[in-house]
Amino acid sequence: MEEESSVKLHGMWASPYVLRAKLALNIKGIDFEYIEEDLANKSELVLQHNPVHKKVPVLVHNGLPIAESMIILEYIDETWSDPPHLLPKDPYLRAKHRFWAAYLQETMMILSKTMTNGGKPTEDEMKEYWKKMDMAEELIKAELFSNGCPSFQEAKPGYLDIVLYSFLGTYDVVEEFYGFKHITAERYPFLASWTKALSEVPQVKDATPSSVKVIEILHAMRKNYLQLKG
Secondary structure, three states: OHHHHOEEEEEOOOOHHHHHHHHHHHHHOOOOEEEEOOOOOOOHHHHHHOOOOOOOOEEEEOOEEEEOHHHHHHHHHHHOOOOOOOOOOOHHHHHHHHHHHHHHHHHHHHHHHHHHOOOOOOHHHHHHHHHHHHHHHHHHHHHHOOOOOOOOOOOOOOHHHHHHHHHHOOHHHHHHHHOOOOOOOOOOHHHHHHHHHHHOOHHHHHHOOOHHHHHHHHHHHHHHHHHHHO
Protein backbone atom coordinates (compact mmCIF):
# COMPACT_ATOMS: atom_id res chain seq x y z
CA MET A 1 0.00 0.00 0.00
CA GLU A 2 1.20 3.48 -0.80
CA GLU A 3 0.53 4.89 2.67
CA GLU A 4 2.55 2.11 4.28
CA SER A 5 5.53 2.72 1.98
CA SER A 6 5.88 6.28 3.30
CA VAL A 7 6.20 5.45 6.99
CA LYS A 8 9.45 6.44 8.68
CA LEU A 9 10.45 6.12 12.32
CA HIS A 10 13.24 8.22 13.79
CA GLY A 11 14.58 6.61 16.95
CA MET A 12 17.43 5.40 19.11
CA TRP A 13 17.59 1.65 19.54
CA ALA A 14 17.94 1.62 23.36
CA SER A 15 14.97 3.91 24.06
CA PRO A 16 11.93 2.18 25.60
CA TYR A 17 9.77 4.86 24.00
CA VAL A 18 11.12 4.06 20.54
CA LEU A 19 10.58 0.37 21.28
CA ARG A 20 6.87 1.13 21.76
CA ALA A 21 6.57 2.55 18.26
CA LYS A 22 8.53 -0.35 16.75
CA LEU A 23 6.32 -2.88 18.52
CA ALA A 24 3.13 -1.18 17.36
CA LEU A 25 4.29 -1.07 13.75
CA ASN A 26 5.41 -4.72 13.88
CA ILE A 27 2.20 -5.92 15.50
CA LYS A 28 0.04 -4.06 12.98
CA GLY A 29 2.17 -5.40 10.12
CA ILE A 30 3.15 -1.98 8.79
CA ASP A 31 6.27 -1.67 6.65
CA PHE A 32 8.43 1.24 7.75
CA GLU A 33 11.86 2.75 7.32
CA TYR A 34 13.79 2.99 10.57
CA ILE A 35 16.25 5.88 10.94
CA GLU A 36 18.70 5.58 13.84
CA GLU A 37 19.49 8.91 15.49
CA ASP A 38 22.57 10.01 17.42
CA LEU A 39 21.03 11.72 20.44
CA ALA A 40 24.23 13.64 21.10
CA ASN A 41 24.05 15.08 17.59
CA LYS A 42 20.40 15.05 16.56
CA SER A 43 19.59 15.36 12.90
CA GLU A 44 17.97 18.45 11.49
CA LEU A 45 14.96 16.32 10.61
CA VAL A 46 14.32 15.38 14.26
CA LEU A 47 14.66 19.01 15.34
CA GLN A 48 12.33 20.04 12.53
CA HIS A 49 9.77 17.28 13.14
CA ASN A 50 9.71 17.65 16.95
CA PRO A 51 10.64 21.29 17.65
CA VAL A 52 9.00 21.31 21.10
CA HIS A 53 10.75 18.40 22.85
CA LYS A 54 13.46 17.60 20.26
CA LYS A 55 13.24 13.91 21.19
CA VAL A 56 12.64 10.53 19.60
CA PRO A 57 10.56 8.68 18.65
CA VAL A 58 9.15 10.63 15.75
CA LEU A 59 6.87 8.85 13.31
CA VAL A 60 6.62 10.45 9.88
CA HIS A 61 3.64 9.30 7.83
CA ASN A 62 3.38 10.65 4.30
CA GLY A 63 5.60 13.56 5.36
CA LEU A 64 3.53 14.41 8.46
CA PRO A 65 5.39 14.05 11.79
CA ILE A 66 3.86 12.65 14.99
CA ALA A 67 5.78 12.87 18.28
CA GLU A 68 5.43 11.29 21.75
CA SER A 69 5.23 7.50 22.02
CA MET A 70 1.74 7.19 23.54
CA ILE A 71 0.30 9.50 20.87
CA ILE A 72 2.13 7.54 18.18
CA LEU A 73 0.53 4.29 19.38
CA GLU A 74 -2.95 5.76 19.14
CA TYR A 75 -2.22 7.33 15.76
CA ILE A 76 -1.05 3.99 14.38
CA ASP A 77 -4.16 2.24 15.70
CA GLU A 78 -6.53 4.84 14.28
CA THR A 79 -4.79 5.22 10.91
CA TRP A 80 -4.41 1.51 10.19
CA SER A 81 -7.81 0.55 11.52
CA ASP A 82 -7.88 -3.09 10.43
CA PRO A 83 -7.23 -5.77 13.08
CA PRO A 84 -5.27 -6.38 15.18
CA HIS A 85 -6.39 -3.41 17.27
CA LEU A 86 -4.05 -1.94 19.87
CA LEU A 87 -6.85 -0.52 22.02
CA PRO A 88 -10.15 -2.25 22.82
CA LYS A 89 -13.21 -1.05 20.92
CA ASP A 90 -15.28 -0.84 24.11
CA PRO A 91 -14.95 2.74 25.45
CA TYR A 92 -14.79 1.68 29.10
CA LEU A 93 -12.07 -0.93 28.49
CA ARG A 94 -10.21 1.56 26.31
CA ALA A 95 -10.25 4.06 29.18
CA LYS A 96 -9.02 1.39 31.60
CA HIS A 97 -6.12 0.44 29.34
CA ARG A 98 -5.14 4.09 28.99
CA PHE A 99 -5.34 4.58 32.76
CA TRP A 100 -3.08 1.65 33.59
CA ALA A 101 -0.63 2.54 30.82
CA ALA A 102 -0.31 6.03 32.33
CA TYR A 103 0.06 4.50 35.80
CA LEU A 104 2.90 2.22 34.65
CA GLN A 105 4.57 5.18 32.95
CA GLU A 106 4.37 7.21 36.15
CA THR A 107 5.69 4.28 38.22
CA MET A 108 8.66 3.59 35.96
CA MET A 109 9.66 7.26 36.04
CA ILE A 110 10.53 6.81 39.72
CA LEU A 111 13.56 4.75 38.67
CA SER A 112 14.23 5.79 35.10
CA LYS A 113 15.91 9.16 35.67
CA THR A 114 18.50 7.73 38.08
CA MET A 115 19.11 4.59 36.03
CA THR A 116 19.25 6.43 32.72
CA ASN A 117 22.05 8.52 34.17
CA GLY A 118 23.91 5.36 35.16
CA GLY A 119 23.23 5.53 38.88
CA LYS A 120 21.50 3.16 41.28
CA PRO A 121 18.07 4.02 42.76
CA THR A 122 17.96 5.02 46.42
CA GLU A 123 16.21 2.95 49.07
CA ASP A 124 13.38 5.50 49.22
CA GLU A 125 12.93 5.37 45.44
CA MET A 126 12.76 1.57 45.54
CA LYS A 127 10.18 1.62 48.34
CA GLU A 128 7.97 4.05 46.41
CA TYR A 129 8.41 1.98 43.24
CA TRP A 130 7.52 -1.31 44.93
CA LYS A 131 4.47 0.23 46.59
CA LYS A 132 3.12 1.31 43.20
CA MET A 133 4.02 -1.98 41.52
CA ASP A 134 2.24 -3.91 44.30
CA MET A 135 -0.88 -1.96 43.33
CA ALA A 136 -0.37 -2.73 39.63
CA GLU A 137 0.14 -6.45 40.32
CA GLU A 138 -3.12 -6.68 42.24
CA LEU A 139 -5.46 -4.33 40.42
CA ILE A 140 -4.53 -4.75 36.75
CA LYS A 141 -5.11 -8.47 37.09
CA ALA A 142 -8.38 -7.97 38.99
CA GLU A 143 -9.77 -5.34 36.61
CA LEU A 144 -8.59 -6.59 33.22
CA PHE A 145 -7.31 -10.16 33.42
CA SER A 146 -9.37 -11.97 36.03
CA ASN A 147 -9.03 -15.21 34.02
CA GLY A 148 -5.26 -15.23 34.47
CA CYS A 149 -2.15 -14.10 32.61
CA PRO A 150 -2.76 -12.74 29.08
CA SER A 151 -2.14 -15.25 26.30
CA PHE A 152 -0.83 -14.30 22.89
CA GLN A 153 -1.36 -17.62 21.15
CA GLU A 154 -4.25 -16.15 19.18
CA ALA A 155 -4.54 -12.48 20.19
CA LYS A 156 -1.82 -9.94 19.39
CA PRO A 157 -0.31 -7.61 22.01
CA GLY A 158 -2.02 -4.25 22.37
CA TYR A 159 -1.50 -0.78 23.79
CA LEU A 160 -1.15 -1.73 27.46
CA ASP A 161 1.01 -4.75 26.62
CA ILE A 162 3.36 -2.53 24.63
CA VAL A 163 3.74 0.01 27.44
CA LEU A 164 4.41 -2.73 30.01
CA TYR A 165 6.97 -4.47 27.80
CA SER A 166 8.76 -1.24 26.89
CA PHE A 167 9.82 -0.96 30.53
CA LEU A 168 10.08 -4.58 31.67
CA GLY A 169 11.15 -6.38 28.49
CA THR A 170 14.84 -6.28 29.43
CA TYR A 171 14.44 -6.04 33.21
CA ASP A 172 16.50 -9.20 33.80
CA VAL A 173 19.50 -7.69 31.99
CA VAL A 174 19.13 -4.40 33.85
CA GLU A 175 18.91 -6.22 37.18
CA GLU A 176 22.03 -8.23 36.41
CA PHE A 177 23.94 -5.06 35.59
CA TYR A 178 22.82 -3.04 38.63
CA GLY A 179 22.92 -5.97 41.04
CA PHE A 180 19.44 -5.57 42.51
CA LYS A 181 15.99 -7.00 41.88
CA HIS A 182 13.11 -4.68 41.07
CA ILE A 183 10.77 -7.31 39.61
CA THR A 184 10.70 -10.91 40.88
CA ALA A 185 8.34 -13.74 39.95
CA GLU A 186 7.86 -14.39 43.66
CA ARG A 187 6.57 -10.91 44.44
CA TYR A 188 5.02 -10.17 41.05
CA PRO A 189 3.92 -13.49 39.51
CA PHE A 190 1.31 -11.85 37.28
CA LEU A 191 3.51 -9.05 35.91
CA ALA A 192 6.48 -11.42 35.44
CA SER A 193 4.35 -14.01 33.60
CA TRP A 194 2.78 -11.30 31.45
CA THR A 195 6.19 -9.93 30.46
CA LYS A 196 7.52 -13.41 29.68
CA ALA A 197 4.50 -14.20 27.50
CA LEU A 198 5.10 -10.98 25.56
CA SER A 199 8.79 -11.76 25.09
CA GLU A 200 7.85 -14.92 23.18
CA VAL A 201 5.71 -13.14 20.56
CA PRO A 202 7.67 -13.10 17.23
CA GLN A 203 6.92 -9.41 16.49
CA VAL A 204 8.13 -8.50 19.99
CA LYS A 205 11.30 -10.62 19.75
CA ASP A 206 12.15 -8.95 16.47
CA ALA A 207 12.08 -5.45 18.02
CA THR A 208 13.81 -6.26 21.34
CA PRO A 209 17.49 -5.23 21.58
CA SER A 210 19.98 -7.98 22.41
CA SER A 211 21.25 -8.44 25.97
CA VAL A 212 24.80 -7.73 24.79
CA LYS A 213 23.83 -4.35 23.32
CA VAL A 214 21.86 -3.41 26.44
CA ILE A 215 24.81 -4.25 28.71
CA GLU A 216 27.15 -2.22 26.47
CA ILE A 217 25.01 0.91 26.66
CA LEU A 218 24.52 0.53 30.43
CA HIS A 219 28.31 0.46 30.85
CA ALA A 220 28.59 3.57 28.68
CA MET A 221 25.93 5.40 30.72
CA ARG A 222 27.60 4.46 33.99
CA LYS A 223 30.97 5.68 32.69
CA ASN A 224 29.44 9.03 31.73
CA TYR A 225 27.66 9.22 35.10
CA LEU A 226 30.87 8.63 37.06
CA GLN A 227 32.77 11.15 34.95
CA LEU A 228 30.15 13.80 35.61
CA LYS A 229 30.15 13.04 39.34
CA GLY A 230 33.94 13.00 39.52
